[in-house]
Amino acid sequence: MSEKSDKNQKPWDPRTLAAEAPREYPQIDVHSWVEAEDPRDRAKAGIAARTKAPLEKHALWQVREGRRDVIGLLEEQSAQRVPDLIPLRYARMSVSPFTFYRGTALIMANDLARTPVTGIPVQCVGDAHIGNFGIFRSPSARLVFDINDFDETATGPWEWDIKRLAVSVEVCGRANGIKPKARRAAVARCVHTYRNRIDQFSKMDYLEAWYDHLDVEHTLDRYESTQDGRRNRTLRAAAMKAALKDSDHAAAKLAHYEGDRLRFNSNPPELVPIDDLKVYADKDALRARIDTLLENYKGSLYDDRRHVLEHYRYHDAARKVVGVGSVGQRAWVAILTGRDIDDPLILQMKEATASVLERFCGASPYATHGERVVQGQKLIQSTADVLLGWSSFMAEDGHKRDYYVRQLWNGKGSIDIDHLNDLALSDLGRMCAWSLAHAHARTGDSTAIANYLGGSDEFDQAIASFAVSYADQTEADYAVFKSLIKKGELPCAK
Template sequence: MSEAADHLSPSANPPVDVSSWERKSEPRGRSRAGIAARAKAPLESHAVWQVQSGRREAIGLLEEQSAIRVPDLIPLRYKRMSASPFTFYRGTVLIMTNDLATTPVTGIPVQCVGDAHIGNFGIFRSPSARLVFDINDFDETATGPWEWDLKRLAVSVEICGRANKIKEKDIRAAVLQCTREYRERIKWFSEMDYLDAWYEHLDVEETLDRFETNAGGKRNGTLRQAAMKALLKDNDAAAAKLCRFKDGKLRFRSNPPELVPINELGGYADLDALQARLDTLFENYRHSLYEDRRWVFDHFRYQDAARKVVGVGSVGQRAWASVWIARDINDPMMIQMKEATYSVLEHYCGASPYATHGERVVQGQKLIQSTADVLLGWTSFLAEDGKKRDYYVRQLWNGKGSIDIDNLNATALSDLSRMCAWCLAHAHARTGDSIAIANYLGGSDEFDQAIASFAVSYAEQNDEDYAVFKKMIKKGELPCA
């Protein structure tokens, strides 16, 4: 556990046991172990969500988490979360994890994503310059029960469908298709040679035709449109949008609070000292890279840095952007450094084995994601409060494309949910016992139906928590920008 980590107060729930699972050496033993796990967590038990006595007050958990973030960004965080039940859900992974800890668990561990909602999947460019679709957020990754990831995804499909005013029957169909895709893919991966399963990935150009539904002779183009936009999001585009040329260097434009250049930051008495600490951050990051990646990084020269606000639930976590050039200003590279704190999973499933949370995120991403950024690394930094903070580092724009989930129709929701489920099954097959999981799930749709029912119940719980959140903002009990 990193010395930089802040801790939440102890949970009222006992730790979830994922450490005692013994992976059998032979497929038959692994199959039997998966089936035996049904005694601990029957398939139908996953359908149930009901508030347990002594449930931690949801907004109290949220406030506890906000207490370790940048104070002047909390009003912006709450503003973004207050937009809809779905944006609220995106920022409340701690609340849901606290609730999941009270539900039946199989005890079969994987490297969990931790926050596998439908908005945390997207498009990016692989090292071979091909666009791939995969999981793209790893802040919460840690060891945990595989079904928590799937429940997080299924509930997000339900809430997203409601937000887009999709018919109830179509939402349930999308959740069922999502869960079925996971169940069928995990079985498929379990029957493959392990290295073949490891190398599998969703190449965007090759798989869009398979996942985009053909309705009335026309394909749903939501995913294809996102891919086209991703092709345009590269280092050149990022530099053109975020930077300007001044005093012989590329400098960040000022757009507070979303983007604040280093020379405009308040709270630092000595900006030269801040720059020196950033220089140390970059040097420590460099040493986290493999030698061939350091060779690439060493070809670039530093230009400028800025504090950056990212995401919805991540607002308030410390994040920096930096711009570098290789040959000249027409050959830029944009790097993002984002704070890594405890994973919500660690609070319930045990501490990470890694020395820092930055390393936890990076190593988890490399395990889960089919193809990771070549410049992915980690480092630490002294923050404005004098505390050591852990960071992970990656390219800012590298063919990254997100799906417009606020405007999905029923067909697009179903298509996207199946792609997300494919990626989640792949991540779990790479890092867990796919044979045990596949045999636990079996060949019927009993588990699918249970998860669809859970998604409805927990979406309603999310609505209740969101209503309390909005009421507290209206009464001035929570800050909102």
């Protein structure tokens, strides 16, 4: 694909991508690392990794203008998604460089695969931007702060996650009008927190580190920083909203009574009951596939959790649009009731496809991508939804589709990232970094990573510089994306 657009060129059709010459992707070795038994040897291995990826090299990124080719990666993804939702996906991504960044995990992975890597693997988040962290309810009914999006989780280089997080702080800061000096300080604090926490986790007993978590109530005072008389209330506001988000409130908002059954409201395109989906001619066949999906899902649960689910009966299902970059992936919601009609449970069933990391770091070892997401989530999240599971079924086009299943609202609360001031951005970045370090310490060689990073701020400042350059790259790519929409080469909902 040429980076320059011919005005007589036909609109780009993702269906033609299969006929194009296959792309060549750099292959990153994340499977040959062997964690030594002796902590001293792990420390030496981490320090030795600096010869492969010197700390200062992480600062480097050369901005390229007019990258029409990387927009093709978005179109590759779109070719596998629900066609009538692609204009909505592009519309949501087109709002700002930050919304564009949220939908371009594949583009960034493609770029990072061409930079020096340490070779120290972890269970990566894969899309660790600040919008993918938030609040949810633990099985003990406590609110915790942690990673809350796992679509792209896979084995990969730990530094890819912290780079994606750091750049998201910079891009979000620009979107909110925060001054450059304050943005750089927020990014540096974010990376410093990651480096500091990795070091602390590496010195803890393994089980102690595994169980550690950010309890929201205990964290409020620590992260509601005071500076020049200002106090950051962002987290407390999110916590108050999260405390109310459960299946009762989801049912009240998304469904209505119809006799002795609950039915989903119709609010297209965000929420469309299966009876109203015009793209499916055979509604009975669609219902049968949803039934199969739910039945297969039960088999992925532990016996005690399957026992709980057996007490619920199905009422209705709908297609639900979620996220920004996820738009177009097939996602369903089902409403069930337990004790009676006033005891609702709403489950979300979201399609799981290959992680953006897999083409660079190797295929998932799991049988399905639904299981990849679920097992990855259990590894890197401090406490997962008790009803988290996976499923598959044969779609109308004859292709097997993988899904993961969870409660739609389980105390899930998102931070209002569109109105962050400099203080809130800094605090949120630090909390995200804490959670990311915890995930990496649970699944990787934390001693090697900690010793690679060292005790100075050299890595912090390198990543802060990288964040500025890559944010510039994001803005340049966003300009290309917007120009393609304006020319009609990419569909965009009004």
